Amino acid sequence: MKNELNHLKLLAFALPFLFSSLQAQQPIDLKTAMKYSVEHHASVQKAKIDIAKGEELVRESLSNGLPQLSAGLNLTDNLAVQTSFVPAEFFGGQAGEFAKVQFGTTWNASAGLQLNQKIFDKTWLLGIRASREVTDFYKLVLDKNKDQVVADVAKLYFQIQLSRTQRGILDANIGQIKGLLTVTQKQYENGFGKKIDVDRLRVQESNLETQINNLDLQIKQAEQALKFSMAMPLETDIVLTDTISETMFDEVNSAIAQPGYSLKPDLLLLKKQQELYQLDVERWKAGYFPTLSFFGSYNYLWQSNKLNEISNGNFWTDFSQIGLQLSIPIFDGFFKKSKVQTAQLNIQQTSQDYNLAKLGFQLNHEAAVTSLTVNQNTLKSIVEIQKVAEEVYRVAQSRYKEGLAPITELLDAETSLRQTQSNYITTLAQITLAEIEILSANGLLLRMIEQ
16 A cells, blocks of 8 residues: 555645745644644643642542541530439438539640541452542543544545645646636637637636635645644634645554554543442442451540639549550441342443444454455556646647637536546545554554654
């Protein structure tokens, strides 16, 4: 295919107007355009933010297993101290009677430190692992977004260049028509031509000028769409330097007929999603394991009936405690069992998504290979037909100038030539887009700018 594309370089029309104002324009080749898009596109930037959020999620998971230390202060005014009934005989009263006693003071204050530390919690350990896998998941999302962005940019880039190649053809055609119009006008003025011939050529010239003007507007709109896909300011003046005959896909060869999806971000993403759901299964199963924690506290307590005695050290007492806490789950109403089954169903669902996505990429790959083969075969035929059409047009021009053929013969030959030129452009477009589709389906398009 590379040899055929090199052959096409001899057939492709020159586009000198593309480079007439390079000083005022920013030249961009395909590789630069794709690199710019993956550095600036909003979907790529958002995916990078998700990666940063995933890293914070890892820190959050780790923090739950680190020592938890807190301090507390409390000051209480017991406006009405609670009264309790106690046996009166405790205070020398009669047996069977009760005395009213108030325990406590009007003012209480406390200050203390509390420490908690996990010793064993399998759910926490799996949570850390899962949060790290989530970060990897976001990295694959980033690759997927990049892959989509570069595919869109590559298609738009070459669609524009195909339009510019078509414009070059129209420029050449209108140049020929203008030359014929000049000759025919002089023949008519000298009495050797017909006015109807002049009018027909002017109509043909006007039609071509209209096509060129419309094509210029379409190219301008397509360039704006390309800059939007690249996330480039729309007011930026650019010129695309890779022409359609100077294909960027030098590495595309017959080996691309063999599909390989190991680098496709979409499939890698689904695989990672399956792994995350499997970790979810393990995490909920870990909930059946007991947890063990260490705790400790140190506190100061102040009690008095007068607030101004808070600084009196005689009214302050301290106390502390340490211990272990073992929590053993026994029955949760089948909550964890339901969560495990849900995660397992998610794995099955993602497996179906993976198989469907892989089948879709296989279909796209085969369709693109078929399109590439068909259009390569078609291009060989069109090249030969174009040679014949060019020769027919040349002969018709010569016959018309010599007065041996009517202008209708010339115009018919010109119409046939433009049709073969249009077919050439269309086929070249199909070949280019098929190459992009093949590279994209196999996850190779993004690798082009990473080399």
